Amino acid sequence: MDPFALEDRWTPVSPRLRSLRLTVLTGVLGTLALLAGAAGVLMAVLDDPGPGLIGAGAALVVLGGLYLLGRRLIRRNYEAWGYAERDEDLLVVRGWLFRRLVVVPYGRMQFVDVTAGPLERRFHLATVQLHTAAAASDARIPGLPPDEAQRLRDTLARLGEARSAGL
Template structure:
């Protein structure tokens, strides 16, 4: 993608998140709900009888429902680099779009926790003077996160020098 460009009719060129973030979140969903279902079934089976053990299957509905919701949420995340600012859009029911002017950025950092590193992911965190306006782009490939950090830092320095 060429940065700082807009699509047809003046619309920005949006970039979605790679699939690794979706895979990580779905794995965490399964890791938390399957043992919960098994524990509930075992506990109810031992204390209330085998018929009640089937109630543990309730927790297996959660991953099926969450699987779909996580996919919709992941598809909603996107960002676009424009000439003067960075746009971050997310949300399914409540759409949220954040506009971060390059000249207002004070710090751009790339973070990657143990699970993110295992899945080859990193997040870009943008800090501005107003704490409420800090923005984050999760689940990027580390090379893209570093490229974005370097570009945003360069643009931020250039724009703030003109203030």
């Protein structure tokens, strides 16, 4: 039985998470491409033009390949994230090569964080982080619209309080 093919309906993260990660990839590789091109031109001006331009061209080909690979990996990673709210616990699934399913019982939650860095805010996204007594639990859900992140935080906090009161 596949533990990831549960009867629960998985809620995906926002498509803007993919856009954010593609923007970061493009920015990093674009900067490296500019640096490789500038280094090639500088080497061509200061030294023999052949090796400098060949090296810059090779670097640009490698960076282009990394960009295509990065796009594919970002798409697969985005499609692998999901969460499901059940009666007694929250399920978080992630990873396309190494799948990971985290089950967090509501009664075990200590607190819930909602964070949004500068890029996340620019893309209107937030991350929900669940904290439990177990230090190893990594239950976080990135790429949620801020309204959904706050709704999920409030719901989880309410359910966590109700479940822990019964302990």
